[in-house]
Amino acid sequence: MFSTRSLVAAAVTAFVVGIVTSLALRPTDNLPEPQVTADNKKQVVRHKWRMPLSSSRSLPGSGEQPIWLTERVKQISNGSFVIEIFDPGEIVPAFAINDAVSDRKVQAGWTWIGYDQGKIPASSLIAAAPFGMEPTAYVGWWLFGNGRELSEKIYAEHNIKPLLCAITGPETAGWFSEPIERAEDLEGLKIRFAGLGGRTLQRLGASVTMIPAGEIFQALETGVIDATEYSQPVVDQALGFSRIAKFNYFPGWHQPFTATHMMINLEVWEALPAQDQALLDTACIGTVMYGLSLTESLQGPVIEEFKSQGISTQVLSPELLESLKIAADEVMEEEASKDLYFKEVLESQRAYKAAHDQWRELAYPN
DSSP states (O other), rough: OOHHHHHHHHHHHHHHHHHHHHHHHHTTTTOOOEEEEEOOOOOOOOOEEEEESOOOOTTTTTTHHHHHHHHHHHTTTTSSSEEEOTTTTTTGGGGGGHHHTTTSSOOOOOOOEGGGTOTTTHHHHHHTTTOOHHHHHHHHHHHSSSHHHHHHHHHHHHTTTEEEEEOOOOSSSSSSSSSSOSSSGGGOOOEEEHHHHHHHHHHTEEEEEEOOOOOOOOOHHHTTSSSOOOOHHHHHHHHHHGOOEEEEEOTTOSSSEEEEEEEEEEHHHSSSSSHHHOOOOHHHHHHHHHHHHHHHHHHHHHHHHHHTTTTEEEOOOOOHHHHHHHHHHHHHHHHHOOOOHHHHHHHHHHHHHHHHHHHHHSSSOO
16 A cells, blocks of 8 residues: 555656646747638648847838748748747847847847947958948858858857848948048048948047937937938938938948848757758748849939939048048958957958959959
8 A cells, every 4th residue: 555645745746747748848939729721721830930120121122021031931831930020129129139039038030240249249240341242242152151150150159040131232321411521521420330330430530329220310300410321222211311411422331231140049940850940041042132132123213212302422532432441441450350250250251252353353344
């Protein structure tokens, strides 16, 4: 016969084991019940992720890209892989996305990783390098020039798997209320500027600040800043910059390419079946092509509109561009001397660009 004490102990043990087993088997994706489709078939959702964005999905050009990605993932997986997207601030602030991914507060995030430059200096090069590669060359560097491997190594230390998921061409060089003709015109200028470009302007005497996209217009309107950059003409127009600042400068020396990445919690990524990893990787490559084609198609008509709106589209003087390049090179060399990963990425990008430029200069008309 079993004693009362032994029976109670057995019951408690069974209860604890049951709870632990239940927790261990509980899906981490917070999956809903299977849905019934119109043809009366059950649609089983295997993964349901939350993915915050660093800029609003309503912005033209950039906003369509994460939507296109998530729709393709859902379609190709026959509805079994669902990624919900959230605008900045809905669940995570715009500049805190990678922290949330690293801590597994969300499974993935969609962001410009240059916002990490304070704690991961090399991120600014991976996101956008001053006077760097054009978009197609960057994609080549990422896929075939060890860009992906370097980025994965750097972000693995932060429990994140980066996937290149979007790229656009040059941004504008900024929106200004007064003409900018020489380096001296930048001294004391209060300007919103991101990444290594911002560091470059600081070296030339500008007062640089970082503001999320949704706050830039008010800062311009109230005089908190004198000038700003953010994105390409179609996005900048949507944000209202042309209503205040009438001088729009080119070229986008600070970001000849702008790379956006889908950042996935590394543990979540490693737990995915190989076919789902391949699905995300392939969908991201497709989104790169979709997004670059889309954004290239949108800029010309917007610039044409600027002419009727009294916007003066200007090209920076060769002298100012030379001053900016000298300052940018100094900033990058200093950073490379302090951070080994930055140095490794910088050398890799420069070597790839030098080789690619030989082909570009011979093959493409100027």
